[in-house]
Amino acid sequence: MTFPKNLEESIESKFSKLASKKNKQRKKILSLGLGEPDFNTPKEVLEESYNAMKLGKTKYSSPMGIIKLRKKLSEHLKVNNKLKAKTNNIIITSGAKMSLTLALSAVLKKNMSILNISPCYPSYVPQILISEYQARIINFDLDKNDFSINFKKLKALIVKHKVKVMLINFPNNPTGMTLDKRSREKIVELIYRHKIILISDEVYDKLVFNDKEHISIGSYKKIANQVITINSFSKSFAMTGWRIGYMVANNEIIDKACKIQQHINTNVPEFIQYGALKALSIPPTHLKKYNARLLNNFRYLKSKIEMSANFPISDSKGGLFAFVDISKDGRTSDTFCRDLINDTNVACTPGIFFGKNWDYFIRISLAINEKSFMKATNLLLNFINKTRKNI
Numbered sequence: 357m358t359f360p361k362n363l364e365e366s367i368e369s370k371f372s373k374l375a376s377k378k379n380k381q382r383k384k385i386l387s388l389g390l391g392e393p394d395f396n397t398p399k400e401v402l403e404e405s406y407n408a409m410k411l412g413k414t415k416y417s418s419p420m421g422i423i424k425l426r427k428k429l430s431e432h433l434k435v436n437n438k439l440k441a442k443t444n445n446i447i448i449t450s451g452a453k454m455s456l457t458l459a460l461s462a463v464l465k466k467n468m469s470i471l472n473i474s475p476c477y478p479s480y481v482p483q484i485l486i487s488e489y490q491a492r493i494i495n496f497d498l499d500k501n502d503f504s505i506n507f508k509k510l511k512a513l514i515v516k517h518k519v520k521v522m523l524i525n526f527p528n529n530p531t532g533m534t535l536d537k538r539s540r541e542k543i544v545e546l547i548y549r550h551k552i553i554l555i556s557d558e559v560y561d562k563l564v565f566n567d568k569e570h571i572s573i574g575s576y577k578k579i580a581n582q583v584i585t586i587n588s589f590s591k592s593f594a595m596t597g598w599r600i601g602y603m604v605a606n607n608e609i610i611d612k613a614c615k616i617q618q619h620i621n622t623n624v625p626e627f628i629q630y631g632a633l634k635a636l637s638i639p640p641t642h643l644k645k646y647n648a649r650l651l652n653n654f655r656y657l658k659s660k661i662e663m664s665a666n667f668p669i670s671d672s673k674g675g676l677f678a679f680v681d682i683s684k685d686g687r688t689s690d691t692f693c694r695d696l697i698n699d700t701n702v703a704c705t706p707g708i709f710f711g712k713n714w715d716y717f718i719r720i721s722l723a724i725n726e727k728s729f730m731k732a733t734n735l736l737l738n739f740i741n742k743t744r745k746n747i
């Protein structure tokens with residue numbers, strides 16, 4: 357393997373180092389940083405997994421994942437995502453991260469152009485480079501004001517660079533943007549016309565606000581065979597530490613992914629898969645309440661930040677985050693976040709982590725209880741007004 361130059365540490369690792377540094381200084385961080393839900397893994401899931409362990413589900417098992425889980429997922433995806441996936445088109449992996457790397461490894465070739473939407477989840481670029489060091493990454497920026505897609509520009513870039521693979525993530529980390537019908541249909545048309553393989557990361561599919569429905573792009577019949585859908589149990593069931601996710605794709609891609617998995621990971625532990633199986637039978641009532649709480653936090657942030665700091669903030673429609681334009685402050689995102697944590701012990705994530713053109717944004721996680729969120733927002737506002745350089 358050619359080790360990618362400047363392979364950055366993951367965002368999760370950066371945060372745990374920061375937390376342990378602050379712990380040593382006996383300072384408690386009020387974190388608006390990390391991307392994981394702040395509720396516990398459902399009790400039924402823990403019990404099911406523990407029972408599976410006691411029943412001896414602790415040995416090697418199928419690299420594709422246990423058939424019971426893939427059957428259940430096939431039904432679940434049909435009902436919830438309108439995705440038609442046979443059990444042979446689903447592979448269980450160690451989180452969405454592993455699915456993403458398997459998908460990229462299966463489809464990328466030397467000198468192939470992959471279109472990456474920016475800002476993006478910070479692991480995407482490292483994952484692309486680990487999978488195919490000589491892939492050509494073509495970054496496409498969302499609109500800075502409302503995070504929409506300029507389709508004229510997108511099409512021009514696809515044609516110019518002969519893009520063969522495209523990676524998208526909606527609901528989006530970090531912007532909170534979702535795809536409306538019109539945008540979804542335009543993507544479908546581009547994928548179809550230009551014969552592109554689309555990797556659609558949908559890990560936040562159940563975290564959508566205002567009771568809106570998430571539609572999987574792989575549900576469009578004419579491109580179904582070209583779409584790789586990635587999902588996971590991490591966000592919807594608060595199972596980030598369990599490391600379980602899955603990928604849905606055509607037979608050829610699944611076959612390649614399965615071969616890679618056989619040699620690298622063998623299988624996701626069977627008792628973990630039984631926990632995930634249980635998670636799929638839990639009625640989604642916890643998510644309705646949780647989404648309402650995330651949206652409340654967003655509304656609080658928006659009203660405060662627009663009124664007291666006069667920073668523009670585009671509506672978060674799903675996922676766990678708000679992405680705030682701090683260009684009126686004058687500091688770069690890294691300096692802003694460093695000053696903020698030193699001054700107030702509030703942690704946010706610098707926009708630069710999500711792409712080089714996003715250095716005047718910060719990402720704020722909404723996944724924290726309302727009281728702490730309000731406290732952190734007010735500390736953030738005091739900090740802005742006390743220390744801002746430009747105004």
Ligand SMILES: Cc1ncc(COP(=O)(O)O)c(C=O)c1O
Nearest residue numbers: 391451452453477529588590601
């Ligand atoms: C967009 C996106 N994709 C993938 C992941 C990784 O998910 P998992 O924990 O299932 O590996 C994350 C985690 O934050 C994410 O935000």
